[in-house]
Amino acid sequence: MQTNFSAEQLTDSGVAEAEKILRKCVHCGFCTATCPTYVTLGNELDSPRGRIYLIKDMLENDRPADEKVVKHIDRCLSCLACMTTCPSGVHYMHLVDHARAHIEKTYKRPLLNRLNRAVLAFVLPYPARFRASLSFARLARPLAPLFKAIPGLKPVGAMLELAPKRIPPSSQLLGAGAHTPKGEWAGRVAILTGCAQSVLEPDTNAAAARLLNRLGIEVVVPKGEGCCGSLVHHMGREEEALDAARVNVDAWMREIDNGGLDAIIITASGCGTTIKDYGYMLREDPHYAQKAEKVSALARDVTEFLAECEMPEPEIEPGLIVAYHSACSMQHGQKIIRQPKDLLRAAGFELREPAEGHLCCGSAGTYNIMQPEIAGQLRDRKVGNIEATGADLVATGNVGCITQIGMGTKMPVIHTVKLLDWVYGGPKPRELAEG
Template sequence: MQTRFEPAQLAAPAIAEADAILRKCVHCGFCMATCPTYRLTGDERDGPRGRIYLIKEMLEAGGSAGPEVTHHLDRCLTCLSCMTTCPSGVDYLHLADIARTRIHNTAKRRPFERLLRWLLARLLPRPGHFAATLKLARFAKPLTPLLQAMAWSRPLAAMLRLAPFRLPAPSDLKGGERFGASGLRRARVLLFQGCAQRVLAARINEAAIRLMTRHGVEVLIAGDEGCCGALSLHMGREDEARDLAARNIASWYGTVNRAGIDALVITASGCGSLIRDYGHLMARSAISGQAARLSDLALDITAFLEDIPLDDPETPMGLKVAWHPPCSLQHGQKIKDAPARMLQRAGFEVYLPADSHLCCGSAGVYNILQPEIADRLLRDKQENIGRTGADIIATANIGCMTQLAKGSQLPVVHVVELLDWATGGPKPQALARLT
């Protein structure tokens, strides 16, 4: 694709990066067929090629983002299905990040929308604030139909629908805690706690710790770590994402140097995708070297476990599992089938639903900000999962778990909960009713 940036524009690192990405696109349109939003709306501007054109026009023109590019970028899930399909290696992820930052800084949004985005960026990364909000949301749930009836308040209705009726026990993991390996130690890892996951499903990291320590992995918990920054970055709040990343890097780097860590393990693939990209996010900062080192160490738990031979199950688990590969895992980290293979080895019957390459509609805060499209994607996903005849849905990202659990008859668990159970851990609570 030809671009027409002025030399002065190209002096800005973000524009130079966007220019290099744009020039790789050959307009072939292969990416359109696998874009969930284009499949739903049929509008070229809701597909990657159309969005790339809109971004190019916005950046070349300079100045503020207009309503057209804002609308169609807002409707992008950042699912990265287009990057898996693109034969030219167009780095849509970083192009979209650059565009979203421009949109966040310059677009005119309605005051309520601004407020909502600001609130989400304040509340979700702070476990205490997030837990308190969820507790309040319980009392507001009866207002959902009223809020759903008006277009402006539908994101609030979406939030209330996602909020669980009861919050599980909070995580009692503490910074600086160490969990020793059983038997001969094979590895020592730092386990990332996350923010929303800590509130919604502390059981995931508890299962991960049991599973890893039982298989000879020592697990350390860092102090003073926080949100990875992905939610902020997806809303174009790049400076906030960098601040959050800098805090984590400061927290982890000392432990990594002191203790000699083999991997930084992450159980939420959405967080893992960004942490594995900290080297890029912080490339122009004073801590770029530390960020790059931590990116290299960062691994999704399913990738880490591939090199750890897990015990065989004592008896076949005999349950049918629909494996939902999160976009951040399959498109962001290029891990799709390995978790399914691990579940099979652990004695589960595993099914990959049709259209498994398509997003469930979660996508960070997308299911709050774009509830109509998110609901349509979820409906399709649930139908495809239903056709497998599975007893359980297993996935690897807290965002997908919350989205898939919305209105689902099937229990939704993290893959490590099943692997933990199969190798001697307790039965996941979500499966209590299954015999």
């Protein structure tokens, strides 16, 4: 794609990086076939190619974002299926992230939209606030249809509907400090506690730590770490995202300097995509650039790490058929495709892969709150394909997908590592024990 940025514009590193990305696009349109919003809405401007044109025009003319640009960028899930499909290597993720930051700086959203986004940024990255808000949401759930009938308050209705009927007790959280391995020592890793997952799925990290301990891996929960920053990053709140990244880099560097780390284990694939990008995000910070690169290099999804471990013989025969849902942040963001499936098969599960596995389920961070209609269509399409497999349960590696898919089916939706922990000596996942 030909660009016409001035020399002065290109002195801005963000614009210079965007220009490099834009030049790689050859207008081929392969991305449209795998873009969930284009497949759902059929609008060229709701495809990666269409959004690229909008972003190019906005940045090249050095103008503030307008309502049209915001509408179509907001509809992007950042699922990154386009990056998997693109034959030219267009790094759409960095381009749309830059566009969102530009929107946040130059566009004044309607009041209710600003309030909704501010509430999400204030609540979701902070587990104590999130837990308190879920307690309120359970009481207010009957009001969801009322809120959904008011255009500016649809996200509130979506939040109320997404609130779980049961909030797992915080006692299931993996405690801070070191968790000692059993048997011969084989390594030392840190594990990301996370924000939303620590409230909605606290037993996921506990399962990961148990399994890793049985493999001889010491698991450390560093003090001071927090949200990875992805939730605010994808809302264009760039400085908040970078601050979150710095906090985590500091926490993990303390562990690296005091005992060393073989990996930073992440059990929410949405977080993994962002943490693996810390090196890029903090590239211009002289105090953090090198440290962030080191952290990104150590970041591993739990299944990515387990695939390189010597797994023991399964202790039980699960005798269950699993529909494996590959989260977008797993297959498109991190290019982790084979490892989770190989691990599940080796553990004795019969695996079935749903049709249209490349398409997003509609969760995408806060997307199912801010864009509930599109998210609902994508969820229903995803659930239909999953249920068509005839599986007994769904396995996936991202808390957002667990929540989103669980809204549309009665099938148990379980994190992959909880199933692996069970087969290799851990407790039966609560979703199966209660079923």
